[in-house]
Amino acid sequence: MKPKQIFTLIELLIVIAIIAILAGMLLPALNKARQKSQQISCASQLRQMGLAVQGYAGDNGDWLPYDGKNWYAPDKLGKYLNAYLNTSGPSRNVKMFVCLSDVIPLAQRSANSSKFFVGLPTGGYDYLPLSYGINTVLVGDTGNSWYTPHKIVQVKRPTMTLLMGDASQRDISNGNIVIFRHIKFQANTVFVDGHVNALTTVISWSNGSGQAFWEAGGTK
Ligand SMILES: [Zn+2]
Secondary structure, eight states: OOOOOSSOHHHHHHHHHHHHHHHHHHHHHHHHHHHHHHHHHHHHHHHHHHHHHHHHHHHTTTBOOSSGGGTTSTTTTGGGGTOOOOSSSOOOOGGGGOOTTOOOOGGGSOBTTTEEEEEOTTSSEEEEEOOEEEEHHHHOBTTBTTSOOOBGGGOSOTTTSEEEEEBSSSEEOSGGGBOOOBTTTBEEEEETTSOEEEESOOOOTTSTTHHHHHOTTOOO
């Protein structure tokens, strides 16, 4: 006599379908939680960068790190982030410069603007992604005479003036290159006073409080 089947094929298919539906309900929630944790880790990195700028200014006669495009260099903020970057030996703590929500492949990044050359702990050298930019309107840029160096004490509205944020390049000089890479179309940013904020929009220079957002001397 043939043994009785425990499940019929149709029962098995129904169980599989129910599992698929439950997984489909769970995955978006897991994905959202993962994105949120990435944003929190990014905000913590930016908070440390804000502190590094204050440390740099304290040791350098109140000056913000001039030549902002090289803000991550060992003689600029690298030293204060314990993130020594070099091309003659292993670099340290370079994950500090990568936002986990930044998914642009290395091959699509331009050298010296959205990736940087570092020594690897395993020996040898390679490019790594750079996910943050500094406000060069504020800190100055050797390549643009309009963007002059400033002292941190010259910033009239430190709670309103952008220091650094999620970006597609190492410098931020207008709204176009702040990148809203986090959930709900948000960009993490740190301001001159050190507070971190997730923005959904960037104020243009000519609008409302735009001058205080970009410039040391902006009062509105
Ligand atoms: Zn980020």
